[in-house]
Amino acid sequence: MRNVLNTLRVLEEVAIRQPVGVGELARVLVMPKSSVQRALYTLNTAGWIRPARAEITRWVVTTRALSVGRYASGDLGLRDAAVPVMEELRRCTEETIHLTVPEGDKVVLIERLETSKPVRISMSLGHELPLHASANGKAVLANSPPEIIERLLDQGLARYTDTTITNRDRMLAELERIRAQGYATNHGEWRSDVGSIAAVIGDAGVPIASLSVNLPVSRLCDVSSARYGAAVREAAHSITTRLRHAL
Template sequence: MQNVLNALRVLDEVAARQPVGVSDLARAVELPKSTVQRALLTLREAGWLRQTASGTAGRWVLTTKPLLLGRHASGELGLRDVAVPVMEDLRGRCDETVHLAVPEGGKVVLIERLETSQPVRIILPLGKNLPLHASANGKAVLAASTPEEIERHLTEELPRFTETTVTDADALREELAAIRARGYATNDGEWRTDVSATASAVLGPSGHPVASLSINIPSSRLTSESRAAHAELVREAAERIGAALGGGHGGRPGGTSGGRPGGGHSRRTP
């Protein structure tokens, strides 16, 4: 039983810190390196983890198996099946990275990503947690939530990630009201300074947000014209997904709100 518990602790820490090496993991879980190494090898054999480089010196990351299991548990496979064709159309119209995220445990979790063809792009790993108050996807979901859920979140600490992160509850209330009115949220370097995004909430049959859809762009490439175009595109795409799921309109007056996408980091590809 202890070996199973150790393996689960290691799995949790890899998910939180990936990519991560054995020494850092051992310090984090307060276990001997030999114990951590055995757990890693067991999890690799079971298909839960993989190494980013060959040999024991490689750093460890999750495979897609935990994400797939989570989708089965929460019904996200159905959401993804509906969303991906819409995301592909959206990416084709804007040629920027498109993210799909779902609310979970006071955050939003990235479950799908379609990348732009442009050499500088936003890269976030699947399974990444994004804060509700400092990401476009998060704000989209939060603005579409019930007043009670919003107030519950606003009573908690709102961590500052960059100089532009909104950490004042009253200021965030005002922004959420604006998101509901216009149907989309924006993020201009509030989680990562080099990332901007525009997002809208996807509403399920109950009228509650089941996901958020975002267009993510390096801040250096964002213009007022592209922001306006992205806002209309992502709002329309989120509404298409919501309608296919039997839900309503994401964030327009009379519905609920749109959101704002999470930050990441820019990467230049060859």
């Protein structure tokens, strides 16, 4: 069992730090180099990782991880319902569209449709975003049960930028505002250059996912926030309806 767990830990670190070598992995994981080497050999044989640029000393993950990841959390049904709506939302906003699902105290990006504009928000599938400092996360958090909100607040809210909301009362007021208008906004709270507008997919108290329009902060103003907010709110509602009909 320990060998299996160590192999999975190595896979996770390769995904985060790729391209990465044995020495760095051993240091980060506090594992003997021989154990890391065995795990890398197993992962390479199984097709989960490969040498970076044909250099056996550094490793990257393969697309096998993406194909398996698409089955996480029953995401295939969600994607089937969401992608056509996402395509229409991208067409009418001309911006990048993200679909995320909640996982613990974060949301995870499971699908994206990119804008054709040269300046865009670039984020890989599987990327994690904090609940309290991203539009996707705040949309989910605002519609979560009170005990989940309280637990997150009790843990303390990490600061990522100068605009991150870390005060308990301010966050509660922000969540109330999100519920009232039906969408969340992020003006550089996670990364100073990233702006987004998101709405929850699912019913109040049972958030399934969140949908967002993503763009550089330089393109996000009060007018665009309101326009994109109305569009993403309607799109999220459409996906929720599609999911109900699929049950």
